[in-house]
């Protein structure tokens with residue numbers, strides 16, 4: 001029992017450190033705002049500005065700041081910025097909690113389709129997810145459904161080889177046919193999880209959005225009630241414009257999850273708040289680098305703290 005507790009605590013703190021080190025750019029915006037023993041009116045303006053600079057969006061930044069101000073005015077105990085920070089943290093955390101869901105993949109096979117714009121991290125995330133599921137003891141199968149670029153299939157085959165996982169691909173194949181065959185194969189081979197890669201596309205490319213709907217449909221023909229999940233990858237550095245991507249993909253496909261990638265780069269993370277304000281689509285995972293284990297399940301408390309910084 002003891003060794004188990006120690007181990008899980010260690011994992012928890014590792015996760016914490018990784019998310020913490022990822023959002024430095026956002027945190028910098030809040031530097032020096034939690035030191036003073038007095039809260040002046042200008043402090044609220046600075047908080048609002050820092051939220052905007054962290055990609056939270058102008059309107060939501062205003063709402064959060066107004067809420068913060070009201071709460072602080074009501075609570076006479078709060079006199080210094082450090083206590084004000086605690087209130088801000090709670091407001092942010094509460095919003096992020098709306099994006100959290102317990103990942104639960106008990107159906108076998110669970111079919112997961114990954115969609116998103118070019119370069120948003122679909123194939124890389126699939127590689128990391130394969131590793132994640134394999135570590136859980138699950139039998140994983142991958143489908144190289146990005147037939148648009150030959151290199152994309154090779155990239156997935158590489159990820160498969162790294163993990164000792166089978167990848168289904170067809171040279172010059174049709175993505176819907178690959179998705180159909182892979183789903184049948186996942187059933188026949190008694191796989192626990194099948195992850196289907198797709199070619200990147202812009203939501204404005206309507207014929208390509210139709211193609212995704214077709215892929216979804218043929219998967220359901222191969223196995224009724226599937227795909228069980230359709231997840232959208234979003235580049236964490238994209239800022240506010242991700243909302244348009246979410247709207248279009250959700251409209252077409254009824255998403256059941258989002259993966260925010262590249263939070264380790266210059267991403268500010270504020271778009272998480274923007275998402276929580278507008279959608280009820282859970283953030284399943286966050287990508288924190290290019291290595292196979294650079295993927296974490298989304299954690300609202302850790303992310304909130306990483307966004308604004310620790311107590312001073």
Ligand SMILES: Nc1nc2c(ncn2[C@@H]2O[C@H](COP(=O)(O)OP(=O)(O)O)[C@@H](O)[C@H]2O)c(=O)[nH]1
Pocket residue numbers: 116117118119120121122123124125200233261262263264265286287288289290294
């Ligand atoms: N730093 C970093 N790079 C990432 C992450 N996820 C993907 N990438 C990189 O982003 C680029 C595009 O990724 P890819 O998976 O090919 O995108 P796709 O076109 O959506 O399949 C590649 O160079 C990846 O290595 C991440 O979480 N962090």
Ligand SMILES: [Mg+2]
Pocket residue numbers: 122123124146152198200
């Ligand atoms: Mg790809």
